[in-house]
Every structure is written in structure tokens, then in C-alpha cells.
Amino acid sequence: MSKAFTRESDQDDDDLPEGVAPIPKGSPNYITPAGFARLQAELRELTRxxxxxxxxxxxxxxxxxxxSENGDYIYGKKRLREIDRRIRFLTKRVEAARVVDPAAQTNQDQVFFGATVTYATSKGAERTITIVGIDEADMTKGRVSWIAPIARALMKAAEGDEVPFRAPGGPETLEVVEIRYIPVD
Known part of the structure; x- marks a missing residue:
């Protein structure tokens, strides 16, 4: 059967780039103002x-x-499909976005979206992470998605709290050392 007569799937996951987590069903796409601006800029660049x-x-x-043997045509059409797929993905993410400014957080005594948290592991190591949107996560910069297990474990904890965390190496206890709410760039 020809591709022209097959029905494309309506699932949102079809347009997900490799390695990008889907937004949990029924949840908005929480994102910082800087992350939202980056998504919009990429979408604008692609479309315009x-x-x-x-x-x-x-x-x-x-x-x-x-x-059939025209390289510019063949590769151009392929690139066009890639661009269109990315545009669909970005459009869905922008439409589902709920911009949350960490600097506007009123309850700064607990860990919520946008918090920069310093915690100590049960082995004595201290680490600092910032809880950001799914599309902003970057472990090289210490940014973890709000749906990541470490972020979920730390949510609603206060300074001095010890929280259980199921790490890949086994269960651990994390102690919240410091919570800050600073703008994410």
C-alpha cells in the first residue's frame, strides 16, 4: 500500500526528538521565562x-x-520534513507551556519548580541542581527536569530536611543544605 493512503498517528510522542521526555499526561509544560524565550526564538527562526x-x-x-537523481531536491525534501517535524514539536511545547518565574516564588523555604538546591548525599558529597522545565534540562549545567526522580524526591522539602531517594546504586538519604530562587538564564 502506498504511503499516501496510510494514516499518520495522532500521538504527541511521534514528534519527540530522540532523548526528549514527553510531558506527563494532564500536566502543563512548566518552563522558565528564559527557556520559553529560547523555544519561541527557535520556532521563529525555523518558520521565518x-x-x-x-x-x-x-x-x-x-x-x-x-x-529521481536530483540531490538538491531529495535532500531538500528530507530537510523540509525534519524542519516541519521540529516545528510541530515546538508548537505543541509552546502551546502547552506554563511559564513559571523562579524569582517570583513566594514560598522560598521549600523546594518547588525553579529552585536551585544544594543537597548532601549520605556519602557526604554535596551537589547543586536547578529544577527546570523538561526542555531546559542539561546535566552539564546542573539543570534537571521537574519530572526527574531527584527533583521529585526534593519537591516540597525545606532546608535541613532529609528525604529518601532511590538512586541507581541503591536507596540514599539526601539532606537539603540550601534553597535559592534565582533567575535561570
Missing amino acids: VERPKVVEVVSWAAGNGDR
Whole structure:
């Protein structure tokens, strides 16, 4: 059967890039103002700059005749599909976004979205993480998603609290050393 007659899936996960977690069902896409601005900027760049350039190349290549051996046409169409998929993904994420400014947090005594938390492990190591949106997570910068197990374990904890955490190496107890709410860039 031709691809033209198959029905595409309506699942949101179809447009997820590799390694990106889906938003939990029924939850908004919590995101910081800086993260939201980055998503919007990428979406704007793709729709206003990159996609029109690729469409122009594909149109030019299509006018050159035989499309079966036309590299510009073949690779342009492939790139166009990649761009369209990313645009669909970004559009869904932006529409589901709920922007939360960490600096506006009123209850700064507990860990909530946007908190920068310093905690000590039961082995004595201290680590600092910032709880951010799914699309902003970057362990190299100490940013973890609010749906990550470590973030869920620390949620609603106060300074001095000890919270249980099921780490890959076995159960641990984490002690909250410091909680700060600073703007995430």
C-alpha cells in the first residue's frame, strides 16, 4: 500500500526528538521565562528563516527536471520534513507551556519548580541542581527536569530536611543544605 493512503498517528510522542521526555499526561509544560524565550526564538527562526530557504532550494531543484537523481531536491525534501517535524514539536511545547518565574516564588523555604538546591548525599558529597522545565534540562549545567526522580524526591522539602531517594546504586538519604530562587538564564 502506498504511503499516501496510510494514516499518520495522532500521538504527541511521534514528534519527540530522540532523548526528549514527553510531558506527563494532564500536566502543563512548566518552563522558565528564559527557556520559553529560547523555544519561541527557535520556532521563529525555523518558520521565518530556515524553512523558506529550504522551500526555495526545493522549488529551484524541482524546476531542473528529473527529480529521481536530483540531490538538491531529495535532500531538500528530507530537510523540509525534519524542519516541519521540529516545528510541530515546538508548537505543541509552546502551546502547552506554563511559564513559571523562579524569582517570583513566594514560598522560598521549600523546594518547588525553579529552585536551585544544594543537597548532601549520605556519602557526604554535596551537589547543586536547578529544577527546570523538561526542555531546559542539561546535566552539564546542573539543570534537571521537574519530572526527574531527584527533583521529585526534593519537591516540597525545606532546608535541613532529609528525604529518601532511590538512586541507581541503591536507596540514599539526601539532606537539603540550601534553597535559592534565582533567575535561570
